[in-house]
Amino acid sequence: MRIAVAAGPRGGGALRALAEDGSPAGPVQVVPDLVAAIAERERDDAPRWVWASTARLYPRLLDADVRVGRCHDLELVESLLLGHAGRYGEPRSVPAAWARLRGEPVPPDRPPQEESAQASLFDDDPGGRDDSADDIGRIVAVHAEQRRAIAGLDGFALLAAAESAGSLAAAEMGHDGLPWSAEEHDALLTELLGPRPPGGLRPRRLQDLADRINAAFEAPLGRPSSSPHQPPINRRAPLGRVMHVNPDSPAQILKAFASAGLPVPSTRAHVLKQLDHPAVPLLLEYKELARLHTAHGWAWLDTWVSGGRFRPEYVVGGVVSGRWATSGGGALQIPRVLRRAVVADPGWALVVADAAQLEPRVLAALAGDRAFTEAAAHGDLYAALSDAFRDGGGEGSARDKAKIALLSAMYGGGTGEAVQLLAILRSRFPDAFEYVESAARAGERGRLVRSRLGRTCPPPSAGWRELTSAGDDDTLPEPRQGSAARALRSRGRFTRNFVVQATAADWALALLASLRRRLTALAPSSSPHPPPVNRRAPLAVPRLVFFQHDEVIVHTPTELAGDVADAVRASADEARRLLFGDIPVVFPMEIAVVDRYADAK
Template sequence: MAGGAVKSGSAGAAAVAPGHVLVVPSGNGVQWQRVDGAGRPVGPVTWAADPVAEVRRLELQARPRWIWWRTTEMYPALLEAGVRVERCHDLAAVENLLRTYEGEPFVPPQSAVREPVTPGRATQISLFEENAFGEGSGATPEGGTPVGPGGSDSVGPGSVGSGSVGSGSVGSGSVGSGPELPAGGEIDPRMLAVPDEVAAWVEELDNAGLTVPRTATGHVPEADPAGPTDPRRSDPTTSHPNSTDHGDQARHNDPTGHHAPADHLTLSDHLAPSDHLAPGGRPDRFSHPAPTGFPDHLDEGEPVVGPTPRGEQPHGLAGLLRLYATQVEQIADIRVAHPGFPLLVAAESAVCLAAVEMGRAGLPWSVRIHDEVLTELLGPRPAHHGRPRKLQTLAEEVAQELAPGSSGPGFQINQVNPDSPAEVLKALRRQGITVDTTRAWELKGIDHPAVPPLLRYKELARLHVAHGWAWQDQWVSGGRFRAEYVPGGVVTGRWATSGGGALQIPKVMRACVVADPGWVLVAADAGQLEPRILAALSGDRGMIAATADPDMYTALARQALGKPEARNEAKIGLLAAMYGARANSLAMVALRRRFPQALELLERAARTGEDGGIVRSVLGRTCPPPEPTWQDGPPEQALARSRARGRFTRNFVIQASAADWANALVAGLRRRLSGLPDDQGRAELVFFQHDEVIVHAPAHLAAEAVAAIVDSGSEATSLVLGDRGVRIPLAAAPIASYAEKN
């Protein structure tokens, strides 16, 4: 065979040169093979009986890029045995990026390990999930919750944001089944400060003979002086995303015949029309022939398999080899139009490693403090999984106000159950009060004595269900909260979790997150990330100047409204513009007048979505197309769906680009932390949410951990957004408890 005969590996085997190693479980061991950057075999297939020992040996010798189907299937066992790898190519994660880029529907990635619920172990629902209490996510726009494509302005199942991820939903909550239903010039290696994750890609593609125009990966050229609203700029709904010449800069054509230089920070490079797809909207994933050099077989009797259906794990080493080669070729093609796509691929694989490491390390969690918080808020822990005392008292008060005489000494079954929206609504109607839901915002408009205790009950009941004692029993062990993180679990690229609600820790529970004795938590978050991303993408000079202020909203108020004290008005106006709120306040008018390029970018994204088009992040992450039947039905319903999709695409460009930045941050931080001394304990990333990170580090490494976070933030800005003058502050500080974080 072309790759050589199958050999047996051992600890004394010959050294492996740096490069790529394809690895797949095989029986009780693993098969692995060295391949080049194009996916061509460059060594024999080797079988090893001890996967951990073999990976440890190869990692120590060569630190290769490991190519495997899914990180969560290979890496947990390695970490358990003390083996960390530096880099990988997660075929499943990259396949998701490529599928959505080509116009296929978004499918949330599978979670790592689905632990069966044991008898007596309570299952949990997400804190912000639509549930028996009639509440939605409760997330605010600043938290990054855009309006979903389903036609509703509400946030919850079926929407984009901090809810859950599942059928028809987009969010940053949970992925799973059961109660947590989920939503140029030459490359300068110094600019690619994740060298093994990005610069190597470019070199590998070229060495493999897949040469493409040399545009700067992730580094953005100067903006077109004409600006994104200039009529010479291409119309993204008619130009082909791959319509580019092979000069130093990609150029887009417009119907007038002008050739405007592509500005990679404006919307014209992020949008692609839906008619770029093959007939039926589904391009042929395997339309390109595989590179030559494939073995005819890997072993006697094991022929190379044909293409695997999209999203399914290929069969054996041969199937993975073919898939990797196809992916490399696709990435090279995409890189022509979107030079940052290799960075997106590398960062996506890197954060898959980081997510498994975070789950293994766990977030430090004090059971003692957790018990104290719950007891203070709810009363003592009930003996038989019933309502805690304070919850029961509130439930009886609600029942008494809604149905007098339904509660009291000796009364066993309340006629009004506050956990049941249907019963609450029925009781309110009996008293002449008509409301559509039991959501808090609607109840607050009712003048009735049952409302205050009902709102308090709902708040505490959510806490009891989502982070109560049953949650503690299930998710906290050994002083650590160990969640299962799912990078890319949201269509915008944000992370999700599979159970545990790690991305939804309420503020009242932050006191439970405490550093070990002799250790510190180093916490940081990017201030006002999405408005700063908007400034970078639009190239709006006025808004870029506002990013120099630590509080960008104050700067916007000063520039647009003439008074910095109008900060809240400017904030609400900008968030309304980014999330498509139906408002036209004086602040929004002033912002539109002062920052026309930024606001026009949002409007163009919305118009593209309304027309059924797709939009992309700065690195090329792509929103899914609408369903083929999305405009079927009465005109008023079609119009509502069109507007809803416009709100979705309006925010997708911003939120997905922010996720690009955040993943680059995590990838860089992971690399820097691995280089710190670990003789007294390893500094580890233990928490990540959208734009916030927490590192648990020995106290003597606090300053180094702070520097690692700050440097990683600067690197992410440079890699993803380029040198445009946009500042994304990332203030990091050592603390003893998460509650100390501002």
């Protein structure tokens, strides 16, 4: 069963039962309390809810301790369908989709800050009249059109369901939050940076490094280094002094090195490491600590952690490949050093799981290369492939060479040792090699490529087409021909990786949807370790609390940790079967049950 939902003002709304094809299966039901009505129907019927946007409506349900099992997110699915048609960037809202259906001018999407779950889809006045009964008709029509379009696309129904399930998981993770110890975080910052400084001042450790950096630039340089392993850029400066260098200013750092006789093009770490100057190690340490202070320092702690939880704002499908993004908090860039602040509640544990060598395994499953598939049936894929590379040139183990060859094939590497290793890969695993080569050729021709389930890459820009259409014209100036060639190669690298990375994102979403369902089934009737009062989830139920590309964290009562680990493995296998059928490629999950995230790896 499916039930369409339209939110109205003052907490009300409208519902309508639908058949699987999207056609109405009952009358419109206007309800004064939408949350209560959804809770009742979820309990009685467990339908798939059809609504405009999970991100806007579901938090309202979660705040009332109402969770649903399934949904169809119209905006996310509209984005997928527009992408499949090569129409990236067009408005995806229900009003926009409704206008396209009627051949009317398409309104732009509202900025997120202007949207409200309480407001009617088509009414600019959320406190005004209740248009939810009219909105439900438009929602039903848009959903029916999406169902019609999906029916003609192989695999797309699973993609729409997985993307929508991901939207539920994202909202729940933002609501429940990742267990986070403010005390551990503060202690770590104090250990690395010194005590918390007054507003606007540098922490003591950063100030000390800034002073030492200035001193290093002020002092005359000594005799040249006698190291037998000189870096590529190793020029000693003439005697001179540079005063008052602000290490937060790249321009001042560049000027200081130039004044010391060491001109460099940037202050990137790999550039600085080529210099032989006493300020370099100090600058590298300063940059690392300053990045921590700026991105995850005390201000971040004050803003994003409350009640023992970090509650990020995930953006489902925020990257064209299907990977998620965040609209704040940097959940996808938690520094390794801060993982010790992610601490399970007393009586609870963290089950940390990530897919081992996911993208190469995805390539094996996509390509159907028999020899490659047989290798992917083993735990360590690179080790299983290593026999093919034992006679390859260059230094390093055969396993390392196998890894270089695979990553070069997927990401478009082709210089140095990688050229010889790619030749071995092509000879031993021709179907796997040809799969990504074909995607690269399609990209270079301006074509679209798709994931296993139909997620589609963006089309090239008009500027790209103009530049590359004349790339074979020998009468053009060499710089123009060179630019065209680089644009073609860049597009080819993008599409060769897209087919693998986007399919990996499909697999990860299927894993997430399956795991979310299995965790709900693990809910105990009672637990000796109820969640603390600051945890907003009302039951002692294992909860997904973190997701990043191919890694998940579940916060669980300790006595259920083993069951959760089994659920993760079963979900990985279910995701494999849903995407690829019964194939020998395995997708092993590396699982650790720990008290704190830092102990997992």
